[in-house]
Amino acid sequence: MCQSHPLPLQQIRAATLFAEPIPHIVHQMKYEGLFALAQPLAGLMVEAWPQWQVAVDWLIPVPLHPDREKKRGYNQAALLARQLGQDLGYTYMPGILQRNKFTPPQVGLNAADRFKNVHGAFSVTGDLITGKRVLLIDDVCTTGATMAAAAQALLDAGAAAVSGYCVARAM
Numbered sequence: 001m002c003q004s005h006p007l008p009l010q011q012i013r014a015a016t017l018f019a020e021p022i023p024h025i026v027h028q029m030k031y032e033g034l035f036a037l038a039q040p041l042a043g044l045m046v047e048a049w050p051q052w053q054v055a056v057d058w059l060i061p062v063p064l065h066p067d068r069e070k071k072r073g074y075n076q077a078a079l080l081a082r083q084l085g086q087d088l089g090y091t092y093m094p095g096i097l098q099r100n101k102f103t104p105p106q107v108g109l110n111a112a113d114r115f116k117n118v119h120g121a122f123s124v125t126g127d128l129i130t131g132k133r134v135l136l137i138d139d140v141c142t143t144g145a146t147m148a149a150a151a152q153a154l155l156d157a158g159a160a161a162v163s164g165y166c167v168a169r170a171m
Contacts, residue, residue, distance in 0.1 A: 031090075060097050062099075
């Protein structure tokens with residue numbers, strides 16, 4: 001947790017570190033259209049899950065802005081969350097959390113700029129989230145800024161608790 005930016009998440013965990021070959025595989029999944037790589041990456045998350053189980057009602061992927069998702073053709077976090085939900089038996093709930101602000105990619109930004117970049121970028125639809133324990137799913141966590149902004153929107157909408165889980169944590 002970053003002291004200058006306290007995170008609203010209970011905790012953030014990763015299946016592995018962001019070290020080769022993971023960066024190459026994630027890059028291929030996100031930017032080269034190899035979305036089928038989500039299945040083995042979710043497999044890493046499933047394999048690591050017993051080390052860190054947390055009470056979960058719903059799996060919610062960190063959403064892309066609609067323009068970015070349209071350009072890419074898919075949301076890599078949604079692919080991971082769907083597979084993780086199937087493999088672990090948790091309810092996958094896409095569409096509850098939206099990214100309503102188009103932001104530049106976080107790559108290359110320092111920690112403070114990452115938090116500013118995604119501040120207020122997310123919103124929640126409806127009131128189904130009230131009282132739910134959410135596990136936010138993403139591919140990579142660097143500073144936690146994106147997950148923090150998404151978690152804050154979920155908590156503001158009534159989620160009981162939000163934790164984060166990703167394939168890899170950048171160090």
